[in-house]
Amino acid sequence: MDLKEYIRGVPDFPKPGILFYDISTLLAHPDAWQVAMGRMAKIVSFWQPDILAGIESRGFLTAAPLALKLGCGFVMLRKKGKLPGSTTSYSYDLEYGSDTIEVVDDLIAPNQRVVIVDDLMATGGTMEASVELINRVGGKPVGAACMIELNGLKGRDKLNIPFEALMSYDD
Numbered sequence: 001m002d003l004k005e006y007i008r009g010v011p012d013f014p015k016p017g018i019l020f021y022d023i024s025t026l027l028a029h030p031d032a033w034q035v036a037m038g039r040m041a042k043i044v045s046f047w048q049p050d051i052l053a054g055i056e057s058r059g060f061l062t063a064a065p066l067a068l069k070l071g072c073g074f075v076m077l078r079k080k081g082k083l084p085g086s087t088t089s090y091s092y093d094l095e096y097g098s099d100t101i102e103v104v105d106d107l108i109a110p111n112q113r114v115v116i117v118d119d120l121m122a123t124g125g126t127m128e129a130s131v132e133l134i135n136r137v138g139g140k141p142v143g144a145a146c147m148i149e150l151n152g153l154k155g156r157d158k159l160n161i162p163f164e165a166l167m168s169y170d171d
Helices: 030-045 058-070 126-135
Strands: 006-013 019-024 051-055 073-079 089-095 097-102 113-121 139-149 163-169
Touching: 030 058, 030 113, 030 139, 030 163, 051 058, 051 126, 058 073, 058 113, 089 126, 097 126, 113 126, 126 139
Parallel strands: 051 073, 051 113, 113 139, 139 163
Antiparallel strands: 006 019, 073 097, 089 097
């Protein structure tokens, strides 16, 4: 099954000149969603994770069902101020400013094998920050996976862990 057939390109979103690759059309198609999760499970299981970390917010849509399928845990990496209790933060620069992501402190055990999951890899800034955040709380990031990679932005080059994507686009 060619999963690209189920990805909708939305021009000029969220701003003019950006082509947004929308996974909601894939999520709405049960067969394509099953195939995507099966393929993601094959990729992610290679790294033998103890827990998956999903990046806010579309990464949750992929990481949570994938964790269930693989029989491992799931944690959320969220923007500052969105998680209850004690958290650890990591601030990072983006091409248009800065941002901060957080994880709840006691959800990742020391040296626990973590795979980071998101829907799309663009410039790699948020994924790189997620790797640093997992390291900061004592986890062991062993891989990262996305449904879509935008090759031209070279986001994977920022990572010091293995990265795989189901689909890639050159534009």
